[in-house]
Amino acid sequence: MEDFAEFVGLSRPTVSKYFNDPGSVRRTTREKIEAALKESGFRPNMFAVNLNRRRSNIVGIIVPDSTDPFYMALTRRIELIANTSGYLAFVLSSDGDAELEARAIETLRSMNVAGAIIAALGGKSQQETLRKLATAIPLIYIDSPLDDTSPFVGTDNRQSFRLMVEYLCRSGSPPCYLGMPLVNTNARTREQAYIDAMIQLHMEPVFLSVSADCTWDFERFGFEQAKAHIEAGGFPTNTVLCANDRIAFGAISAAYHAGLKVGQTGQGDLRIAGHDDHPLSRYACPPITTVAQDYDQIGQWAMDLLLRMIDQGEKTIFSARNATVLLNGEIMLRGSA
Numbered sequence: 001m002e003d004f005a006e007f008v009g010l011s012r013p014t015v016s017k018y019f020n021d022p023g024s025v026r027r028t029t030r031e032k033i034e035a036a037l038k039e040s041g042f043r044p045n046m047f048a049v050n051l052n053r054r055r056s057n058i059v060g061i062i063v064p065d066s067t068d069p070f071y072m073a074l075t076r077r078i079e080l081i082a083n084t085s086g087y088l089a090f091v092l093s094s095d096g097d098a099e100l101e102a103r104a105i106e107t108l109r110s111m112n113v114a115g116a117i118i119a120a121l122g123g124k125s126q127q128e129t130l131r132k133l134a135t136a137i138p139l140i141y142i143d144s145p146l147d148d149t150s151p152f153v154g155t156d157n158r159q160s161f162r163l164m165v166e167y168l169c170r171s172g173s174p175p176c177y178l179g180m181p182l183v184n185t186n187a188r189t190r191e192q193a194y195i196d197a198m199i200q201l202h203m204e205p206v207f208l209s210v211s212a213d214c215t216w217d218f219e220r221f222g223f224e225q226a227k228a229h230i231e232a233g234g235f236p237t238n239t240v241l242c243a244n245d246r247i248a249f250g251a252i253s254a255a256y257h258a259g260l261k262v263g264q265t266g267q268g269d270l271r272i273a274g275h276d277d278h279p280l281s282r283y284a285c286p287p288i289t290t291v292a293q294d295y296d297q298i299g300q301w302a303m304d305l306l307l308r309m310i311d312q313g314e315k316t317i318f319s320a321r322n323a324t325v326l327l328n329g330e331i332m333l334r335g336s337a
Contacts, residue, residue: 001044008036019044059087059306060108060116062101063143064183065216066093069279070295071119074142077299078117085307087114094121096183096216102126105133115306119143121184138309140302140323144184151309151323153302157186160291160329161193162200164241164273167331169201172265173237175273176206178251180243181214181221190243190275206236222250230258239271239337245281248274248288252336262286262336271337275329286335294327301325 005012010029018025018033025033036042059082063071079089090111094101101121106129108116115138120130130146133139145152168175177194180187191207198205210225222242229235242248251272252262261268263286274281277292305323 004042007040008033056112056114057087058111058113059089060113061089061091062094062104062118064094064096064119064121066091070276073279073295074299077296078303081303098126102129105129113137115310117142117302117306120146138306140306142298142302144186153298153325155293155329156326157189157193158196162197163331164291165197168239168273172271173239174203175239175241176208176235176237178208178240178242178247179210180247183214183216218246219250222247223254226251226254230254242274245274245276245278245288245290248272249284252284264337273337277332289334289337290332291329292332293329297327
């Protein structure tokens with residue numbers, strides 16, 4: 001920065017002021033700096049600049065799998081909002097591994113981030129590490145909270161599963177439930193949401209036994225669990241509600257390999273429904289009936305809460321109630337159920 005300031009013929013504070021806010025310097029000064037940038041090719045090391053600031057303009061994001069289309073859609077929305085708000089978004093993946101998640105957390109701490117948005121691994125997470133991080137910087141959880149007191153933005157599983165269970169019972173046989181591996185808190189909350197919805201309709205909840213694999217390979221998990229039940233004599237009902245769409249992908253594949261047709265009542269041997277409205281769900285064969293999570297709204301609310309907490313700084317006081325945003329899901333009726 002000092003070399004560039006000397007090259008331009010301006011003081012370093014003036015050059016630094018330009019990089020913090022180009023509109024804060026006079027037009028003639030701005031034009032002079034921009035001409036020098038074009039000639040020299042100089043670009044400041046923004047990560048180094050942020051390390052020197054008391055409050056950086058970097059927002060950290062940690063997700064279990066950055067290649068998953070669900071998390072890709074969500075982080076893309078957060079990145080767009082961060083950029084328009086003057087922040088750099090830095091995305092890290094824990095790859096479903098608690099140790100990698102802990103390292104990602106330490107990386108964010110070392111970068112002096114202004115705040116973070118994290119889709120935590122729940123029970124496997126480095127909970128104490130995350131709680132310490134929350135005392136140092138503003139922190140919002142998405143997709144699944146760390147615990148009941150965590151500032152969180154996500155879908156109201158009770159509402160969304162009630163919506164789906166009501167539809168399935170109204171349009172055909174009551175659903176049995178194919179759960180997901182215990183990789184985060186969604187596994188338990190969605191299971192309970194299914195139970196509550198069935199009880200409200202005076203139905204007996206029916207669970208399909210699953211293996212104790214703790215894996216993020218949901219498609220394989222769904223395929224193997226559904227295949228095992230089909231080979232053992234079939235499902236207790238011809239309607240299967242899966243914990244998420246990725247489980248449903250696997251279940252539909254298992255049905256196909258067994259020669260079973262998946263479709264709506266009267267159009268197939270089996271109905272299979274999911275949850276999340278995964279970006280590829282509409283292109284499955286058949287397209288999956290599911291409940292849509294609003295990625296845009298989750299990203300918008302998460303960034304709104306985070307920016308509010310950043311702006312309030314040390315004065316930030318959020319209770320679990322006013323820092324928790326549960327958004328309603330919307331049913332997507334397609335060919336699988």
